[in-house]
Amino acid sequence: MLVREHADQAGADATPLDGPDQQERAPRTLAACPDSDDRGEAWRWSVTLVPEDQGWTVQVDTDEKHVRGTRTVHRDGAVVDVSRASGDEIVIVPTAGQALVADATGPWRRWLRPGDVFVGEGETAEDLRLTLAPGQGEVTVVSLSPTGSAALRWVP
Amino acid sequence: MYVLNAWYVAAWSNEITSAPVKRTICELPLVLYRRKDGTAVALADRCAHRAFPLSSGRVVDDSIECGYHGFAYGSDGVCTRVPAQTTIPERARVRSFPVLEKDGWVWVWTGEASEADPASAPDTHWMNDPGWATVTHSVPFACRAELIHDNLLDLTHESFLHQTTVGDDYIYEHGITVEVEGDVVSVDRLMPGVEAPPLYAQTMGTTGLYDRFHCTEFRLPSYHVLHSGITGQGRPREEGYLIKVLNGITPIDAHTSWYYYAFSRNFAIDDTAATEDLRVGLATVLEEDAEALRLQEIGMQQRPDDEHDVLIAQDAGVAKARRLMTQMLRKEAAAKAASSPEGAPRARRAVANA
Numbered sequence: 001m002l003v004r005e006h007a008d009q010a011g012a013d014a015t016p017l018d019g020p021d022q023q024e025r026a027p028r029t030l031a032a033c034p035d036s037d038d039r040g041e042a043w044r045w046s047v048t049l050v051p052e053d054q055g056w057t058v059q060v061d062t063d064e065k066h067v068r069g070t071r072t073v074h075r076d077g078a079v080v081d082v083s084r085a086s087g088d089e090i091v092i093v094p095t096a097g098q099a100l101v102a103d104a105t106g107p108w109r110r111w112l113r114p115g116d117v118f119v120g121e122g123e124t125a126e127d128l129r130l131t132l133a134p135g136q137g138e139v140t141v142v143s144l145s146p147t148g149s150a151a152l153r154w155v156p
Numbered sequence: 157m158y159v160l161n162a163w164y165v166a167a168w169s170n171e172i173t174s175a176p177v178k179r180t181i182c183e184l185p186l187v188l189y190r191r192k193d194g195t196a197v198a199l200a201d202r203c204a205h206r207a208f209p210l211s212s213g214r215v216v217d218d219s220i221e222c223g224y225h226g227f228a229y230g231s232d233g234v235c236t237r238v239p240a241q242t243t244i245p246e247r248a249r250v251r252s253f254p255v256l257e258k259d260g261w262v263w264v265w266t267g268e269a270s271e272a273d274p275a276s277a278p279d280t281h282w283m284n285d286p287g288w289a290t291v292t293h294s295v296p297f298a299c300r301a302e303l304i305h306d307n308l309l310d311l312t313h314e315s316f317l318h319q320t321t322v323g324d325d326y327i328y329e330h331g332i333t334v335e336v337e338g339d340v341v342s343v344d345r346l347m348p349g350v351e352a353p354p355l356y357a358q359t360m361g362t363t364g365l366y367d368r369f370h371c372t373e374f375r376l377p378s379y380h381v382l383h384s385g386i387t388g389q390g391r392p393r394e395e396g397y398l399i400k401v402l403n404g405i406t407p408i409d410a411h412t413s414w415y416y417y418a419f420s421r422n423f424a425i426d427d428t429a430a431t432e433d434l435r436v437g438l439a440t441v442l443e444e445d446a447e448a449l450r451l452q453e454i455g456m457q458q459r460p461d462d463e464h465d466v467l468i469a470q471d472a473g474v475a476k477a478r479r480l481m482t483q484m485l486r487k488e489a490a491a492k493a494a495s496s497p498e499g500a501p502r503a504r505r506a507v508a509n510a
Contacts, residue, residue, distance in 0.1 A: 002335045003335075036475070038464065039466075110335075121469065
């Protein structure tokens with residue numbers, strides 16, 4: 001799933017923003033499970049964009065009984081192969097510069113820029129290639145894995 | 157609650173004539189008619205005099221005349237004639253709605269007239285493109301508009317509800333890619349190496365395996381384009397047999413909707429028999445949807461408030477669209493609240509005694 005530039009914002013802190021490298025500097029939920037508290041489902045994880053003194057950081061919160069999360073930051077021209085195991089969830093967040101996310105085996109590819117968020121999930125494993133444009137690029141890749149057998153979902 | 161600052165399909169062009177046509181959009185009763193110069197008009201369907209429906213009247217010299225006491229209103233909604241007197245009361249006017257007509261669709265803007273931008277009306281050009289052949293239907297659905305949006309954003313229902321027409325078991329076996337940009341939610345599914353669906357295969361004249369695809373592009377709050385088709389395995393989509401299904405979803409009220417449907421194809425476009433077969437077959441598809449959603453609407457009305465949908469992975473687009481719709485409603489409500497200050501005193505001029 002690819003969400004462009006605040007077209008939609010998960011979570012309760014849905015304050016309209018113009019982009020992480022622009023003026024508004026309030027925390028913003030990028031992806032969360034459940035996507036909404038309207039249906040009474042238990043919270044499992046959330047990925048939030050948080051302002052720092054010099055830019056932005058991506059914060060990962062999980063219910064550790066159910067979800068294990070890791071966070072990796074890639075910079076400047078890096079080419080990264082991202083493998084998502086069956087049932088895992090990945091959240092890719094560009095915080096500076098541009099990055100190309102592509103299906104390693106297919107034609108699907110999209111440029112990401114600050115403000116966008118890409119979420120990958122599913123019971124089938126997948127391989128992605130992430131290419132950061134040269135310059136001051138920075139992308140955070142969040143990997144979430146279930147501690148039990150159930151596959152993770154953005155929409156549970 | 158409805159998003160009112162939006163274009164909604166009110167009719168097909170050929171339905172609007174000099175005879176008044178009644179429509180209800182977002183609980184707003186409207187009367188539509190066509191002036192002598194060909195312009196379509198939409199007015200509130202309620203005479204300012206005694207609330208009689210203007211749609212029960214007649215059109216006289218580009219004005220609509222109330223069938224009860226003969227008040228007449230021009231296309232701007234201003235009363236032009238009161239038969240029983242020469243003076244026209246100041247408040248004798250009805251609301252006029254912006255109308256946009258293109259490619260055979262008549263759209264009405266239900267919100268603030270000053271915000272009605274013709275450029276924001278959805279793309280329907282396939283209806284007029286000589287390279288495409290089109291079949292249309294319009295069907296009243298006994299369900300809320302949200303259920304039709306959900307239906308179009310989760311096409312796995314084709315495997316079960318439309319088994320003999322556009323359905324195949326393999327649909328739900330393939331994942332989706334959801335993209336959200338601005339007020340558009342897209343749900344794309346690629347189904348590589350499969351047979352064409354039964355309803356289309358005969359018209360396409362195809363056998364064997366293809367890459368099938370469908371991408372629902374929902375332009376909130378009222379219009380979906382389904383970009384669908386088959387192409388050679390591993391080949392670009394644009395090389396294939398292409399279908400554009402245009403869906404105008406117009407809420408009537410909280411429990412009923414109008415469904416305006418156009419199916420355009422870029423193959424066998426001169427084959428009139430194929431067009432007729434598709435017209436009949438697609439009517440079946442819509443009937444299947446209409447009946448299923450009628451039953452679902454009943455289920456929704458009977459469901460306790462604390463019981464909620466159990467959404468699954470295939471519902472990601474549904475969830476995103478619902479959230480966007482909620483945001484649009486909140487934004488409109490906030491704008492309305494901001495523009496209507498409470499208790500503002502009315503300006504009055506005091507008249508001094510002589």
